[in-house]
Amino acid sequence: MFSQVVATGEDSWAPSENIGSASTSAVKRRKFGKNKGVALSLMSDLHQSTLAPKPPPVISVKKVVQLIAGSPEIRANPDLYYFALDHIRDKTTREILMSISEEDRVWWIKQAYERRAH
Incomplete structure (x- = not known):
């Protein structure tokens, strides 16, 4: 040997x-x-x-949906809520949403929604 x-x-x-x-x-x-x-x-x-x-931790869609659904400000606007749910299909978007505070999360979703509308 x-x-x-x-x-x-x-x-x-x-x-x-x-x-x-x-x-x-x-x-x-x-x-x-x-x-x-x-x-x-x-x-x-x-x-x-x-x-x-080791692969990075998987951020589940279910967990991000729970975060979005738990935000009264997003739930109050059906169009914004639908946009947020549709927007989290992207893995990078889910990672960003999980990484920022709730206030920033709501602001960030609103900014993305307004940019899409223009």
């Missing part, structure tokens, strides 16, 4: 090296032990980088 892998550098070891130098081997093991945390951290980072990114 690892027949093509070659280790180089001062921390590499080959069975043909002088085995009588046990103290040198112990020093090398201790040296790796100091860096084990770094190696594990790098391996963890590598693992994380290979994972697929």
Whole structure:
């Protein structure tokens, strides 16, 4: 499995090296032990980088409809209410509506409604 892998550098070891130098081997093991945390951290980072990114949360139409229906100012105007419901078909519009405050939400829908009317 690892027949093509070659280790180089001062921390590499080959069975043909002088085995009588046990103290040198112990020093090398201790040296790796100091860096084990770094190696594990790098391996963890590598693992994380290979994972697929999480998709953004889905903003359901139902949740946005509930927000619009809960706004008395929008519900009071049937044309504005219909426009708002029709306007949230677009995913970006739903994201914007979920991201802004209720006052801004009503203002934003009114602005879009007036721009459409002209």
